[in-house]
Amino acid sequence: MANVTTTVVLTREGNLDDEIAAALAGAARVLRVELTSTEYVGEATVRQAVQNGPAPYATVAITSARAARYLPSVLDQCANDAVIAVVGPATHAAVLAAGVGDHAIVGGPAAIDAAALAAVINRGPVLHLGAATPRAELADGVAMRGLSFTHVTCYSTRPRVLDGLEQEKLNLGDIIAISAPSAWQVAKEHVRTSTMIVVPGATTADAVRADHERVQLSATLLTTLQELVGS
Numbered sequence: 548m549a550n551v552t553t554t555v556v557l558t559r560e561g562n563l564d565d566e567i568a569a570a571l572a573g574a575a576r577v578l579r580v581e582l583t584s585t586e587y588v589g590e591a592t593v594r595q596a597v598q599n600g601p602a603p604y605a606t607v608a609i610t611s612a613r614a615a616r617y618l619p620s621v622l623d624q625c626a627n628d629a630v631i632a633v634v635g636p637a638t639h640a641a642v643l644a645a646g647v648g649d650h651a652i653v654g655g656p657a658a659i660d661a662a663a664l665a666a667v668i669n670r671g672p673v674l675h676l677g678a679a680t681p682r683a684e685l686a687d688g689v690a691m692r693g694l695s696f697t698h699v700t701c702y703s704t705r706p707r708v709l710d711g712l713e714q715e716k717l718n719l720g721d722i723i724a725i726s727a728p729s730a731w732q733v734a735k736e737h738v739r740t741s742t743m744i745v746v747p748g749a750t751t752a753d754a755v756r757a758d759h760e761r762v763q764l765s766a767t768l769l770t771t772l773q774e775l776v777g778s
Contacts, residue, residue, distance in 0.1 A: 587613075597624050
């Protein structure tokens with residue numbers, strides 16, 4: 548039986564949580580608080596940076612769903628048999644939605660973090676499409692394999708300053724979905740110790756566990772939230 552007294556807080560930007568909010572309606576009280584804002588680099592700028600590197604690339608690594616939108620515009624800079632290496636279910640879904648043509652995907656939902664992704668990359672040059680300040684695990688792992696690695700910035704994420712109402716919404720949350728370490732840094736001061744934090748990847752889980760005990764790693768965010776609400 549649905550527990551409509553359970554409060555779920557969704558925290559991604561824009562319309563990214565619309566589907567989850569609609570699916571949970573009636574089963575829980577759903578609140579929304581955007582924790583970060585993203586500034587995207589122009590497609591032409593990204594494409595030029597890709598062209599300036601050692602194309603054609605044998606592997607394109609994408610570690611964030613935000614970067615997937617740029618994939619179609621750079622595939623012509625890749626070898627015909629290039630592979631697309633992705634981390635986690637959210638990025639995998641975004642890459643499929645963007646389109647990969649005839650290129651194979653490696654990693655995917657089974658690759659829980661950048662270090663795990665590096666372990667399945669065995670062909671270079673490697674092009675990484677990602678954030679302005681990427682974590683070092685992917686570049687380090689690829690370098691250990693002796694492969695060329697080129698990072699191209701596609702976006703930058705900035706923390707938001709929350710108002711009093713937004714802080715209170717977080718404090719009311721029985722379950723909060725946190726999608727990235729940067730989002731947790733904004734939220735953590737306003738979260739009760741009893742709150743369950745649901746995260747989509749191991750990197751975010753590690754960041755949350757540094758400050759908070761109740762963390763659940765989720766392969767499919769909506770399914771996990773529905774299970775927790777229904778329990």
